[in-house]
Amino acid sequence: DRETVMVAVAGRIVGDAVLERQRRGWSRDVGEIRIVADPVFRRRGHRLAETIFDLPRHSGLEKLFALMVADGPGSIRVFKQLGFAPKRP
Numbered sequence: 001d002r003e004t005v006m007v008a009v010a011g012r013i014v015g016d017a018v019l020e021r022q023r024r025g026w027s028r029d030v031g032e033i034r035i036v037a038d039p040v041f042r043r044r045g046h047r048l049a050e051t052i053f054d055l056p057r058h059s060g061l062e063k064l065f066a067l068m069v070a071d072g073p074g075s076i077r078v079f080k081q082l083g084f085a086p087k088r089p
Helices: 039-044 046-058 072-083
Strands: 003-009 015-020 030-036 061-067
Touching: 003 046, 015 039, 015 072, 030 039, 039 061, 039 072, 046 072
Parallel strands: 030 061
Antiparallel strands: 003 015, 015 030
């Protein structure tokens, strides 16, 4: 109930996406997305990002964060297209 996990399969697992939400407290309207994709399939990873991004619309989340491991231009472009803005510490 707190996490939704999606797995991309192309003969084997090539990526996963997680939508995590808090069910109680001040941050219950905040969600976090994490995506990991096999380097060979990263150019097609936007489908996984788009699919996991659609879930919060139906779950009452008002704010969404996306954590990225790499600063790859492709990943940044996909998340910007989804409406995210970069935030640096």
